[in-house]
Amino acid sequence: MNAMMEYVIGTLENLGFVVPLQGLSIQRICGNAVNGLTASVAIGDDEAIEFGLTERTDGSTSNVLNCVIDTEMRQAWLTSDIYTDLNGARDVALCGRKSLQDVFERIQEFLMVRREPLQLQQIIEGLPSCLENAASRCLMATVFKRIGLELVYMPPFQVSPSDTSKTEVAMHDLDVLARYARDEMLTNGTDLCRIEFEDTSELLIFPPEARAIIYAAARIPNGQETMGEGE
Incomplete structure (x- = not known):
């Protein structure tokens, strides 16, 4: 061969x-x-x-x-x-x-x-490898901005090798994630949906008007930009 x-x-x-x-x-x-x-x-x-x-x-x-x-x-x-x-x-x-x-x-x-739409758990499992990449973060931020939500990515405490076996997430799969985030905020009566991943990284999803409160509560440095800004 x-x-x-x-x-x-x-x-x-x-x-x-x-x-x-x-x-x-x-x-x-x-x-x-x-x-x-x-x-x-x-x-x-x-x-x-x-x-x-x-x-x-x-x-x-x-x-x-x-x-x-x-x-x-x-x-x-x-x-x-x-x-x-x-x-x-x-x-x-x-x-x-x-x-x-x-x-x-x-x-x-x-x-x-x-392809068949991914389920929420499949999307969450596949997100960490996407969030490691600045270009992917920008695309995600663009999708969420269209529906009135912002994102902040909190990197893992310790960098580990990427797991390439995880599900590949596409842009149209993010609609499922956005619906989940809105439902979580509505159910809990808050302006924040926090998704924690196995590698200890986190994704914060919130409306723009809650940015200052979210940054203060999560102790995010004032200089840190929302996902998609300046990347």
């Missing part, structure tokens, strides 16, 4: 595809036979691999994306009813792995939109 084949298989596995030892693997990602999303991977030999996504809606099937790669000849052939700009052949040898980066990004994008 060459390096390109190893890269493609590893990336597909990270995206949640079931890669067979030989032959064809078909898995239903969500929905049912009438309305659902299906992923497939076929390995012809040590040099060729085909993978794709198909979506069936009310009896009609569309090709989300299909890709055939000859990893020895470094050639790929792409077809898609949705991402028509990807259609055609491309020389994978020109840019190596980067030649397929946009393909895998489109697949990930589509899967994130179509």
Whole structure:
């Protein structure tokens, strides 16, 4: 097995595809036979691999994306009813792995939109790895600002290695978290929802008018910015 084949298989596995030892693997990602999303991977030999996504809606099937790669000849052939700009052949040898980066990004994008919504506990388990990243914190702050809430991230007492096995949280999952925060504040009669994580970090969620009180109660330094400000 060459390096390109190893890269493609590893990336597909990270995206949640079931890669067979030989032959064809078909898995239903969500929905049912009438309305659902299906992923497939076929390995012809040590040099060729085909993978794709198909979506069936009310009896009609569309090709989300299909890709055939000859990893020895470094050639790929792409077809898609949705991402028509990807259609055609491309020389994978020109840019190596980067030649397929946009393909895998489109697949990930589509899967994130179509996947089953996460439950609250799954979201909370996946948040710590997101909160470690400044760019992710800015995106979260933007989502919550739209619905009139602010966030403050309290880092863990001791830095520990990130757990990459945790659930991947998307922006549209934050609606569930926002509803939970509002319900908690309403139930407890306070302007604060405090979420504590296993790594000892915390996420404070509150309305803008409560910022001064929250900062004082949590002993947050006056110079510390609300999440999303200055990051």
